[in-house]
Amino acid sequence: MKRLLTILSSVFGLLLGACQYNPSQRAAPDAIQMHTDGLFEKLVAVRRDLHQHPELAGYESRTSATISAHLREMGLEVHTGQYGHSVIGILRGVHPGKTVAWRAELDALPGEFRDPALFRSQNPGVQHACGHDIHIAIALGIAEVLAKQRKSLRGTVVFVFQPEEETFKGAKALIDRGVFSSITPDEIYGLHVTALPVGQIVVRADEMYAYQRRLSIRLKNELSRADVVQLTKNVNGELSRSRTGEKPWEIQHIGDPVIGLTSRSTVFQDYLIMDATFDTRTENDELVLDFNLYETTASKLGGIISRVERVIDASGHKSQFVSVSYVQDNPTVLNNASLTRFAIRTLQRSRGVGAVRQAVGQVPFFNDDFAYFQQKIPGVYFLLGGSNAEKGFIAMNHAPDFQVDEESIRVGVSSFSSLIIARLGTPDQAE
Ligand SMILES: [Zn+2]
Ligand SMILES: [Zn+2]
Known part of the structure; x- marks a missing residue:
C-alpha cells in the first residue's frame, strides 16, 4: 500500500468501532478451517521472522528466499526473478479448470516507526509498518491449505509475490516482463490489512481508494x-x-x-x-x-x-x-463488479453476514499497484481488519505503533482459501 503523506500519531479511538472479532463467527468449510488452524502457529512464526528482517523495495532477497523455500516445501512449482526479487508459486490441481491468482507484496518501509512488538525489526531504518509481512503469511497459508486439497482441486492457482510495491514499481514491471505470458490468470485477488476491526473484511465494487x-x-x-x-x-x-x-x-x-x-x-x-x-x-x-x-x-x-x-x-x-x-497519475485499485458480488456472497456464507461489509466510501491517501494487475486481469482487492481494541492494537498503516492482530492471518487464510475454491469450482460442480 503506497501512501504519499506521512501519518502522524493521532487519536484512534473511533476507528475501533463496534465489530470486534468473534472466533465463533468462523464458519469456513470444515476442512479449510481445520487446515488453517493447524498451520496458524507456523504462519505466526513466519510473520514474526519477516517482521524482524524487513527489507526495502528492491532489496527483498531474504524475504524472497524464505517464500521460495516454503513454496517448494509445499510442492509448488516456483519461478523467481522475473522482476527483482519476485517469486511466483504455481499450484496445479488434479482436475482441469480455470486459473486464479493471489497477490502478496514483499517490501517493508524506510523509517523508524515506533513498534511496541517484542519481535522488532533487526534492520535499522527499515520496518514492516504497512503489514506486508502479514500478507506474505496469509498467502503462504492459502497456498498450503490449497496444496493439502490438491487432489480435489480444480484448475490452477498462481501465487504472485511481488517486490517493490511501496515504490509502485513491482506490479507494472512484472507485467512488462511478461509474468503472465506463459500462464495467464482468469482472475486475480489480493488484500491489504488495515485499521478496521480484526475479523472484518471490507470490499467495494469499482474504486477502493480515491x-x-x-x-x-x-x-x-x-x-x-x-x-x-x-x-x-x-x-x-x-x-x-x-x-x-x-x-x-x-x-x-x-x-x-x-x-x-x-x-x-x-x-x-x-x-x-x-x-x-x-x-x-x-x-x-x-x-x-x-x-x-x-x-x-x-x-x-x-x-x-x-x-x-x-x-x-x-x-x-x-x-x-x-x-x-x-x-x-497512477491507476487506482478498481474491483471487478461481478467478481466483487460473488466474493461478498461467498464470504458472507462462509463467515457470516457481519464479517464481510461493503464499503460505500473510498479510502484517501493510499493506493496499491495491484491496480496494474487489474488493468490486465479482472480482480478484487479487499481490506482486512487488523485492529483489536482489547489488545490495544491499531493497524494504521505507515503510522507509529502500527500493530496487527495476528488473528487476521487466520481470518485471511480461511476466508480467501474458501473464496478461491469457490471460484475454481469443485470437480463435480459445473460453473
Ligand atoms: Zn504501504
Ligand atoms: Zn502496503
Whole structure:
C-alpha cells in the first residue's frame, strides 16, 4: 500500500468501532478451517521472522528466499526473478479448470516507526509498518491449505509475490516482463490489512481508494511568498469538496460505524481533498508548486487542470503562468463488479453476514499497484481488519505503533482459501 503523506500519531479511538472479532463467527468449510488452524502457529512464526528482517523495495532477497523455500516445501512449482526479487508459486490441481491468482507484496518501509512488538525489526531504518509481512503469511497459508486439497482441486492457482510495491514499481514491471505470458490468470485477488476491526473484511465494487494525482504548477519566478501562499489557498478553496463538510482526510475514522467506510452516511464519499501545503521550488528560473490531491470520482478528474488554470487567472497571475500538468497519475485499485458480488456472497456464507461489509466510501491517501494487475486481469482487492481494541492494537498503516492482530492471518487464510475454491469450482460442480 503506497501512501504519499506521512501519518502522524493521532487519536484512534473511533476507528475501533463496534465489530470486534468473534472466533465463533468462523464458519469456513470444515476442512479449510481445520487446515488453517493447524498451520496458524507456523504462519505466526513466519510473520514474526519477516517482521524482524524487513527489507526495502528492491532489496527483498531474504524475504524472497524464505517464500521460495516454503513454496517448494509445499510442492509448488516456483519461478523467481522475473522482476527483482519476485517469486511466483504455481499450484496445479488434479482436475482441469480455470486459473486464479493471489497477490502478496514483499517490501517493508524506510523509517523508524515506533513498534511496541517484542519481535522488532533487526534492520535499522527499515520496518514492516504497512503489514506486508502479514500478507506474505496469509498467502503462504492459502497456498498450503490449497496444496493439502490438491487432489480435489480444480484448475490452477498462481501465487504472485511481488517486490517493490511501496515504490509502485513491482506490479507494472512484472507485467512488462511478461509474468503472465506463459500462464495467464482468469482472475486475480489480493488484500491489504488495515485499521478496521480484526475479523472484518471490507470490499467495494469499482474504486477502493480515491484517485491519487500529483499536479505541478509552473510560474515565472516573479511571485512573492505572500502571493504563493494566497494562490495555494485559492487553488485549495476552488478544488476541495466534501459531501458533508466533515473531513474525510481524518483517516483514523475509516472504521467508525457512523462516518466510516461502510456506513451509508460515510464522509469518505464524493470528495476531493488535497495537501494543505504545496512543495515549492525554483527550477530553471521558474517557480514550481507541486501538490497531491485525492478525487473519488473518475469523471471529475478531467476538469481539474482547467480549473487550476482559471484560479491562476482569477488570482491575477495570468502573465506569470507557464503550465500546469499531472506529474503522477497512477491507476487506482478498481474491483471487478461481478467478481466483487460473488466474493461478498461467498464470504458472507462462509463467515457470516457481519464479517464481510461493503464499503460505500473510498479510502484517501493510499493506493496499491495491484491496480496494474487489474488493468490486465479482472480482480478484487479487499481490506482486512487488523485492529483489536482489547489488545490495544491499531493497524494504521505507515503510522507509529502500527500493530496487527495476528488473528487476521487466520481470518485471511480461511476466508480467501474458501473464496478461491469457490471460484475454481469443485470437480463435480459445473460453473
Ligand atoms: Zn504501504
Ligand atoms: Zn502496503
